[in-house]
Amino acid sequence: xxxxxxxxxxxxxxxxxxxxxxxxxxxxxxxxxxxxxxxxxxxxxxxxxxxxxxxxxxxxxxxxxxxxxxxxxxxxxxxxxxxxxxxxxxxxxxxxxxxxxxxxxxxxxxxxxxxxxxxxxxxxxxxxxxxxxxxxxxxxxxxxxxxxxxxxxxxxxxxxxxxxxxxxxxxxxxxxxxxxxxxxxxxxxxxxxxxxxxxxxxxxxxxxxxxxxxxxxxxxxxxxxxxxxxxxxxxxxxxxxxxxxxxxxxxxxxxxxxxxxxxxxxxxxxxxxxxxxxxxxxxxxxxxxxxxxxxxxxxxxxxxxxxxxxxxxxxxxxxxxxxxxxxxxxxxxxxxxxxxxxxxxxxxxxxxxxxxxxxxxxxxxxxxxxxxxxxxxxxxxxxxxxxxxxxxxxxxxxxxxxx
Numbered sequence: 558x559x560x561x562x563x564x565x566x567x568x569x570x571x572x573x574x575x576x577x578x579x580x581x582x583x584x585x586x587x588x589x590x591x592x593x594x595x596x597x598x599x600x601x602x603x604x605x606x607x608x609x610x611x612x613x614x615x616x617x618x619x620x621x622x623x624x625x626x627x628x629x630x631x632x633x634x635x636x637x638x639x640x641x642x643x644x645x646x647x648x649x650x651x652x653x654x655x656x657x658x659x660x661x662x663x664x665x666x667x668x669x670x671x672x673x674x675x676x677x678x679x680x681x682x683x684x685x686x687x688x689x690x691x692x693x694x695x696x697x698x699x700x701x702x703x704x705x706x707x708x709x710x711x712x713x714x715x716x717x718x719x720x721x722x723x724x725x726x727x728x729x730x731x732x733x734x735x736x737x738x739x740x741x742x743x744x745x746x747x748x749x750x751x752x753x754x755x756x757x758x759x760x761x762x763x764x765x766x767x768x769x770x771x772x773x774x775x776x777x778x779x780x781x782x783x784x785x786x787x788x789x790x791x792x793x794x795x796x797x798x799x800x801x802x803x804x805x806x807x808x809x810x811x812x813x814x815x816x817x818x819x820x821x822x823x824x825x826x827x828x829x830x831x832x833x834x835x836x837x838x839x840x841x842x843x844x845x846x847x848x849x850x851x852x853x854x855x856x857x858x859x860x861x862x863x864x865x866x867x868x869x870x871x872x873x874x875x876x877x878x879x880x881x882x883x884x885x886x887x888x889x890x891x892x893x894x895x896x897x898x899x900x901x902x903x904x905x906x907x908x909x910x911x912x913x914x915x916x917x918x919x920x921x922x923x924x925x926x927x928x929x930x931x932x933x934x935x936x937x938x939x940x941x942x943x944x945x946x947x948x949x950x951x952x953x954x955x956x957x958x959x960x
Contacts, residue, residue, distance in 0.1 A: 559616040565607030566621045566635045569645065570681045572600045573652075577673035586664035590656065593669040597653040600676060604649040608642045618686075635684040640793065643864055644683045648785045651871045652676040655777050658875040660882045667777055668708075671701045675778075679785055688731055691794050695757070695787065696724040702774060702782055711773040719756055719766035726753035727795070734799060747796075747804050754796050755808070757788030758845055759838040761815040768834040776830070776878040783837050784871045786863055789844045797848060806936075809849035812842040813942055820946040823953035829877055829887040832957055833870075839950055840866040840913065843943065847928045855931025861924025865912065869921060872909035876902055889960050903958075910954035914947060 576596030583589040611619050618638040637645070652672065659667055675698065682694040699720040706713045730749030734742055756763040771779045797805065819839035826832040844866065847859025880887060880895060880902055887893065896903040915921035925947060933940035 559614050559619040560622050561607065561610045561614070561619050561637075562622055563606075563610065564621040564623050564625055565603055565610055566637060566684050567625055569600055569603040569607055569649070570635070570677055570684065572596060572603055572677075573673040573680070574677040576600075577670040577677070580673060581670040586667075586669075587661070589669045590659065590664060593656050593673060594653070596673060597649070597656050597676065600680070601646060601649040601653050604646040604680065607637060608646055611637045611642055634687060634690050635681065636686050637684060638686070640860070641683050641686075641790075643860065644785070644790070644867075645680060647864055647867050648679050648683055649676070651784055651867060652679070652781060654871060654875060655781055658879060659777060660879060662882050663775075663777070663878075666709075667775055668705060671705060672777075672781065675701045675781055679781075679787070682787060683785070683790060686794065688795055691791065692724075692727045692731060695727065695791060696720075698787070699724070702770070702778060705778050706774055709774070715766055715769040716773075719763065723753045723756040726750070726756070727791075731795070741801070742799055744804075747800055750796055751800075751804065751808055754788060754792045755811065757791055758786075758812070758841050759788070759815070759819075760808075760811050760842055760845070761818055764815060764819065764838050767838055768831050771830040771834045772828075776874065776881060780871060780874040780878070783834075783841075784867050784874065786841050786844060786867065789841060789848060789859075789863060792845055793848055805849040809846050809936070809939075812845035812849065813939060813946075815839075815842040816846065816946040817942050817949075820949035820953070824949055824956070826953070827889050829881075829889060829957065832889065832953065833874060833877060836873075836913065836950060836953065837866075837870055839946055840870065843928065843946060846932060846939065846943065850931050850934075850936070852931045852934055854927050854934065858924050858927030858929075858931050861920055862915075862928055863924075865915070865919065865921035865924050869909050869912035869919070873906065873913060876905045876909060880906075889957055892960055907958050910958060911951075914951040914954055 573596060580589050580592050618636055620633050620636045678694055678698045685691045685694060703713050703717060726749040730753060733746035737746055759767045767783060816839045819835045822835040823832055826835060844859050844863045847855045884895060912919040912921055915925035929940050929943050932943060
């Protein structure tokens with residue numbers, strides 16, 4: 558396997574982890590924010606250098622130089638390939654922007670050390686290609702959210718139930734797969750993985766936990782948990798390589814129906830956070846549709862939509878977070894008149910909202926076109942439903958903007 562010129566993967570993962578230990582020493586939230594921004598910027602630069610180094614090799618996959626993990630535990634746990642390369646700097650950028658957009662009124666209620674721990678786990682997840690490591694990181698990644706919910710005095714029952722079920726099913730499903738010692742696997746081995754990934758991605762009827770998370774957790778934490786689309790990565794690494802076409806078709810149909818259903822829910826939401834959760838569910842499941850098509854144009858479209866959704870929905874979420882800090886929880890039951898007080902935020906709301914639904918001139922427009930073309934090429938009936946979901950999402954964004 559090809560090697561990077563420097564151990565960029567470990568550097569990008571360790572920087573936020575070491576930064577969390579450093580930032581936890583400061584009791585002043587403003588000082589902690591300053592150090593967090595420095596650490597997040599360094600993590601972003603390390604991720605960008607890692608991707609640049611990887612592309613310079615013109616290889617499909619590459620490991621770190623010096624093989625530090627091999628010396629420590631006997632094997633490499635992390636690698637970068639053409640699928641994960643764009644996701645690493647995107648994830649680091651989302652964390653940096655979230656810290657940068659945290660207003661002073663939010664500082665005492667937002668844990669920057671916990672945010673940096675989550676960033677380290679997220680970068681490790683998107684750098685992992687070994688299924689067991691991916692499952693372990695997905696399980697451990699739930700802990701910071703549970704700690705925050707506890708510290709805010711909120712019920713953890715819904716989130717703990719969803720993540721507990723998903724983690725247990727992933728462990729059981731992968732154990733069944735390894736016990737079969739065959740290239741073709743039975744339904745009983747694939748079904749737990751299929752359900753686990755569906756829970757993580759919010760596929761109907763497992764979509765309830767995302768709305769609950771956005772209602773009970775801080776907006777920043779909910780964004781960081783949801784917008785990188787860890788569930789889609791789990792599907793790409795755990796389900797797609799081992800599943801026959803008919804299993805992928807089942808997951809694709811369920812994801813498609815969820816995308817349409819969630820987009821319909823967006824049209825009738827009265828709470829801004831619930832609207833955002835439904836938008837996120839709809840777009841996350843559309844990415845799943847492209848991943849399950851398993852054609853070149855479908856996978857490329859899904860990856861483009863993945864990047865577009867990660868960046869645009871993060872921007873939209875941070876805009877809503879800033880509006881909430883000024884005006885409290887926003888509703889969609891009557892005209893708010895917020896534009897007069899914050900025209901810059903209103904423009905950011907419109908631009909990021911249109912970007913997430915694939916407005917012409919954005920990367921989402923290209924991704925949506927390729928996603929529809931790839932889906933229609935594989936399953937002719939899929940195209941119209943994807944168009945319906947995208948249309949409903951666009952209407953919901955404009956309705957929310959005008960209110």
